[in-house]
Amino acid sequence: MKRRAFFNGLARMAALLGLGGLAGRLARRAQAGHTVWQIDPWKCTWCGKCATECVLELSAVKCVQFYDICGYCDLCTGYFEPQPNKLNTGAENQLCPTGAIIRKFIEDPYYEYSINEPLCVGCGKCVKGCTLFGNGSFFLQIRHDRCLNCNECSIAKACPVQAISRVPADKPYRFKTLEGKQ
């Protein structure tokens, strides 16, 4: 029994030392600040998986409007169906399946478009229209008031172009900048 206790002690010390060594090695590289998931808007292909793959019933991904690069167009290709009957707020003319984009007249010929976030499902239909034919001021971002920060983001797993990765929590968004592609 004594011999057994001795070997147990030996194994225990070895395991503790090993664990300490491992922790020490990783701790030097580990960072105190945590990281969060975010979409790279330059990689995103608006496939629509963000709306369905998130573990939340209503996805943590939402469309955001970067007003600084918006053209304030009357014929907004993010707001309207490809061949709209009329340029008005009729539901049959809108691209957004949930009517989450608010169109507001500012001055001739400019209209302001903003996102009603509680309605947005993150499907990216407007992002596609805006990026292909407009300025690309609509893009998808993970909203951190909703994101659960899962250890493995299930949207990142499903993303066909690997556009979602972890970013430092002190810079939790990847907004498009006026300087263009970073």
Add this chain to the structure above:
Amino acid sequence: MIAAVINQRFPPPQFTETGHQMPQMTAPPPRLGALDWLDMGVLLACLALATWLVLRRRQRRELMLLGLFSLLYFGFWRNGCVCAIGSIQNITQALFDSAYALPLTVLVFGVLPLVFALVVGRVFCAAVCPHGAFQDLMLLKPVQLPVWLEHGLRLLAYVYLGLAVVFAATGGGYIICRFDPFVQIFRLTGSLTMILTCVIFLLMSIFIGRPYCRFLCPYGVLLGLAGSVSRWRARITPDKCTLCRRCQNECPFNAINKATPRTLQIDPTPEDKRRLAMRCALLPLVVVAGLWLGGLSGDSLAKAHHTVALAERIHLEDAGVVTDTTDASNGFRAEGTPSEKLFAEAHALIARYVLAGRLCGVWVGLVVGFKLIVLAWRPRRQEFETDAVRCVACARCFEHCPQEHKRRQKKMEQIGVVE
């Protein structure tokens, strides 16, 4: 402000008539980083408290209360993330991928319970892990499984650990998190299949003690190995065992080894020795079989990796086997990377997976081989004792031990509660 922007087809307006101010884009911040330190503090406090409750207080009710707190805090409040079970994958990835930044919280959650297990046994499982606490609280009508089934099913956890490490090391994803059966109820949301799995596990836990912990939990494997050499651990009774076997009848986890009956306390027979020698000779064979099977499975394991799956798809499209395209292949072609580069990457990855599969096979082979040896080995025991690997320190056996009842009675008399 108007600088060169990619595809800025329409210049932003100057609002000369109305002087309209453009609104700012909102950016709700993520959870405060300082709260991570709170999580680590709560973990340390819970582990210390669990140790004191298991080794000193020896009260099941108090341990259950701590379990309930852990369930509420780490489970429902923190949504089951960060957790020690999943941290295995983050730590593995950090070891193999130097670009990966391992958060300090994850490292602490991965290492601290193991350190405690090395010193005082699996107190983490007893009342700190929300998964364990949940199943433990659900256990109303325990049914004891036959021993052969118990040993067989427990091997699954070792295989699961091996696969989780393989996928985390090669960038194939975090399977422990993806197939976690309890996180759906912590978040009160999830996919239909995972919610159904969750319900099945919870219903099972009413009758089968901690099905996830015993038969699947990869972290439980590590804690069990650490616990097997621990300095202290939960003792059924600090006094002399009366061999009444009530503890063994009441343990829902088959975690109590019975005392060797007097009549069997003789030296091993030649037959016993022969059996042990046979099992030892079997070990290398099982390991080689594992190596071979693991190597064979490398190809199919590799398909979990995004790059390999994409390369396969592109190859099919290029060869004209399929005519349609997928989002992934469209995205790849829009990027303009030559297919050959992708194929080369995929081949390198498959080679890595074959190697990883072989190593995983060796691991499973070693586990099976050693299991066979341990089953043939019958050490003599003077009394009933908790198994160093399997015992999760739930404190049920304390409540059923007549010696423990006597001890409590004596203690009460000492402090003058009972005359």
